[in-house]
Amino acid sequence: MLGVVLAFIPFVVTLTAILGFRIKTHKAGLLGTACTWVIAILYSKMPLTLLIYSWIYGILVPLSYTLAGFAAWFMTYHMMYHGCFEDIQESIKRMKGGLVYKVFFLCFGLGVMMLSSGAGFTWLAVVLNDMGISPWAVSILIEGSADPLTQYAYYATPVVVPTLLFGEMFGFTISDLMPMFNRFFWVTIPSFALAMLWVLREDGKKVTKKDAVMVLVYGLFLAGVVNVLNLTVDVSAVGIIAGAIGMGALYLAQRMGIFGKSEGVGDEHPPMTVVQRSRFNKALAPLIIVSLLAGLWGSFGKPIERAMGTIMIPVIADQAVPFKIVQPFIWPALTVLIMFTWLKPSRESLGYVGKLMKDRWILQQVANWTFAGMVFTYHWSGKTIVDGALVLLPENEKLNLLTVLAKAATGAGLLPYMIIIPFMSMFATTLLGTELTSTTFFMPFHFIAAKTLGFAKATVFMVGHIVANIGITDIRKLMKNVALIGAYGEEYKALRKTAMIGLVITAATIIPLLSFLIWP
Secondary structure: OHHHHHHHHHHHHHHHHHHHOOOOHHHHHHHHHHHHHHHHHHOOOOOHHHHHHHHHHHHHOOHHHHHHHHHHHHHHHHHHHOOHHHHHHHHHHOOOOOHHHHHHHHHHHHHHHHHHHOOOOOOHHHHHHHOOOOHHHHHHHHHHHHHHHHHHHHHHHHHHHHHHHHHHHHOOOHHHHHHHHHHHHHHHHHHHHHHHHHHHHHOOOOOOHHHHHHHHHHHHHHHHHHHHHHHHOOHHHHHHHHHHHHHHHHHHHHHOOOOOOOOOOHHHOOOOOHHHHHHHHHHHHHHHHHHHHHHHHHHHOHHHHHHHOOOEEEEEOOEEEEHHHHHHHHHHHHHHHHHHHHOOOOHHHHHHHHHHHHHHHHHHHHHHHHHHHHHHHHHHOOOEEEOOEEEOOHHHHHHOHHHHHHHHHOOOOHHHHHHHHHHHHHHHHHHHOOHHHHHHHHHHHHHHHHHHHOOOOHHHHHHHHHHOOOHHHOHHHHHHHHHHOOOOOOHHHHHHHHHHHHHHHHHHOHHHHHHHHHOO
C-alpha cells in the first residue's frame, strides 16, 4: 500500500502545481521530478547511476518529438520573419465559407495531413491567432483535430516506437494492432469534431445547428475513411491520406453550399497581388511537397525502415533505444531545407528566429524532458543489473513503482479495470507530456495487469489506451501552442476549459473498449 501511495505523489504534486497554483509547466515538472527522484532512491533503493541512466533513456525515447518540434518551431518563425502568415491570412480572407469551414479545413484536414507526415503544422497556431481566436482555444482547435488520429502523429511515432521497444518482449506487432483501432474511430472522430465546435462557441464565435450536423457527418465520413485505410495501407501513411481526403471532402461540401459564408470573405476582397501570391505559394509548397514524400515513403520505404529498426543506441546493460525513433525528424527538417530554397535565410532572419526560440522554445522543452524522464524511473525502479541485463527480481517487485500501481489497479477485477483504462490514459497524457510517453509508460503496466487478471489479450488494453490519449488535455501540446504565440503560462486556461470535453470523450471510448469482451 505504501508503494502505491508513493507512486502517486509525483503526479499529484505536478497537477496541483499547474491547476491549483498556476505554476508554469517546466517548474511544476521539476517539482514532480524531485519527488520521483526522492521516492526512487529512498523507497525503491535505486542506485543514483541507474536513476540517471533511466532519465537519459526516457529522454531518448521521445527524441523524435524534440527534434521534430525544434524543426517545426524554426520553420514557423522563419515563415513569420518573411511575412508568410500575413499572406496566408489574406488568402484565408478570400476563402469562400464561414469560420467553421475554414477552421476545419485548416485543422481537421490540412493539419491532420501535415502532422501525420511530420511536415509540421505548428504554424497553424499563428494563423488561428491572427483570425481572432483566443490563445487557449488555438491550442485546442489545432490539437483537438489531430487527437482522434493521435496514433498517426509524427509519422505514427506513438504506435511505432512502443512497438519497437516492447513488441518483441510481449509478443505483438503493429499488424496485430491496426484492425483493433477501427471500432474506436466511430466514437472518437465525430466526438472531437463536435468538441471543436464547442470550443469555437466558448470563444464567442457563432456556431449554428447546421454547423453541428455538418461536422458530425464529416466526422463519421472521416472515421469510415480511416477504417478502410487501416486495413489497406501502412500505418505511416494512414493519417497523411486521411487528411488529404478530408480536405477534399470539406472543399466539395463548401462548393456545394453546405457551409455558410461569414462576413468579410470571398468577393468582398480584391485579388491577392502577385507578390502576396508568390510568398503564399513559397510558404505552403514545402509543406505540401514533404507531406506527399512522407506518404510515398510510408507506402514504399519499408525495406529501408526495417533496416533502420535494427540499429540500436546503447544506454546501459541490455537497454538500448532503436535508432528508428529519430526518423520523424527527417520530414520537418527536409521541409525547412526545401523552404530555404525559396525563403532564403540571412543573418537577420536567423537572429530573429534564434531570439524567439530562446524565449519560447527552451523552457517548454525543459518541461518535456522532465516529464519524459519520469517514465523510465518508474519502469526501472527496484531493478538491478544481473549478468549484463536489467531485471526485476521477484523479491523486489514491491519496490517497482510501475508494478505496484498496476497490481493495485486490478484489485476490483477485469471489468472495472477496462472501464478505467481511458481515464488512466487521459491522466498519463496530461501529466507525462505526450501520447508517446503516456503509451510508453502504460504498455508494460497493461501487460502486468493482464497477467494479474488472467486476461489473454493484453493488446486490447494497449489499443484502448492509445486511442484514449486525449491530447486536448495534453500539457505538452497546450504549452507548445500558447508558448509559440507568446502566451506561455496560460495553458492552465486550456486545461480547465477542456476538462469536461476530455472526460466525456474519454468516457465514450469505454464503449468500443468493452465491446472486445463480446466481440474479440
